Amino acid sequence: MTLFKSAPKSLCVLRLSAIGDVCNTIAVVQSIQQQWPETQITWVTGKIEAQLLKSISGIEVIVFDKSRGWKAYTHLWKQLKGQRFDALLHMQYAIRASVATLGIKARYKLGFDNVRSQDFQTFFTNVKVPSPDSMHVLDGLRAFASELGVQNTSPVWNLQYLKSDLDWANNYLQAKKRNLVIVPAASKDYKNWTVSGYAKVVEHAYRNGWNILLAGSPAKNEVELAERLEDALSIPVTNLVGKSSLLQLLALLDKTDLVIAPDTGPTHMANAMNTPVIGLYAHHNPERTGPYQFREYVVSVYAEAIQKETNCSLDELSWRSRVKDKDAMQQIAADDVIAMFDKITQDFNLTNVKN
Structure with a gap:
């Protein structure tokens, strides 16, 4: 039984962070x-994430700036004063998101069921969205649309950016070569791969005629990792880490031929x-958090690492079990990434130089 047989007048989506989850x-x-x-x-979304939402149309974006502390909540509720939505999609179980719902009026407040809910989210919702069999984050979010009454929730993205963003990207992409964008770093250092591993992959791609670019945010850890990678290489790369807006980065990721990245927003x-x-x-299990359309091209040591850490097989563990070893990414072998590079370039016919 779905909530709506015809179009609801208004909906509120609450997904504050992060970039990858916002993409989903x-x-x-x-x-x-x-x-x-x-x-x-x-x-309702975060300050950085709101920049990405400029790429889609037909929605009103309200920024929740968590750096303002309690004032972020009162500012949000003031902006929504007098509004009552047909449904609130509470799509983030973090407690700060749940607190935000207290000032959002809606007939239905949808949240995750007991399988996926955490941090007492169920106390802030009156509709529990049944979890699908698939563990992927996106499939859990798609279930919200199904609960509303949307018949086709197959994921299709339509993200736009300005011509100026495209022009910026084209300044660095080479028209007669294949282009590889590497996003070396995630926001959390433990998710980052090794400089030596990236260097071997870059050298392999360069020998095969590829133009290589580094990309990422201006966060200190991302800039420093890119600089260390540059220093380790004897071949030219274009380092754009910290030098783009989010929509410029989106244009770059759109027009490049291939991306390599850890578990971070630009992956999604x-x-x-x-x-x-x-x-x-x-x-994290890439079957839960990997790039949805390209999960078969993930290079993962998750299964081995979680088994070593817990002495349990994947079937015995919770679907959201996380490897705690901060050095786990070092277990990824450069040869395995190179082999996947060769496979994906063949599967997508990227082995030939552009005409």
Whole structure:
């Protein structure tokens, strides 16, 4: 039994962070828009994530700036004063997101069921969305749209950017070579792969005629890792880490031929743009958090690492079990990433130089 037989007048989406999860949520929101284009959608999100939401149309974006502390909540509730939504999609179980719902009026407040809910989210919702059999984050989010009454929740992304963003990207992409964008770092250092591993992959790609670019945010750890990688190489790469806006980065990931990255936002941005991506995973199960359309091209040591750490097989563990060893990413072998590079370039016919 679904909540709506016809288009609801208004919906509120609550997904504050992070970039990868926002990318997955975009696919759900756009499936709702596809069926009910007349429905007014308001999305409450974080300050950085709001930059990415400029890439989609037909929604009102309200920024929740967590750095403001309690004032972030009072500012949010003041902006929504007088509004009552047909449904609130509480798509983030963090306690700070749940507190935000206290000032959002809605007939239905949808949240995860007991299988996926954490941090007491169930106390803040009156509709528990049944968890699908698939463990992937996106499939859990798609279930919200199904609960509303959306018939086709197959993920399709339609993200746009300005011509100026494209022009910026084209300044660095080479028209007559294949282009590889490497995002070396995630926001959390333990998710990062090794400089020596990246260097071997870069050298392999360069020998095969590829143009290599480094990309990422201006966060100190990302800039420093890219600089260490540059120093370790004797071949030229273009280092753009910290030098792009989020939509410039989106354009770059859209127009490049291939992306290699750890478990980080740009991995999912590439996925959303249908750009082949090799995800590097050790701490989280890529069947849950990997790039949705390219999970078969993930290089993962998660299964080995979690078994070593717990003495349990995957079947015996919770689907959200995380590897705690901060050195787990070092177990990824450069030869395995190179082999996956060769496989994905063949599968997507990227072995030949562009005409």
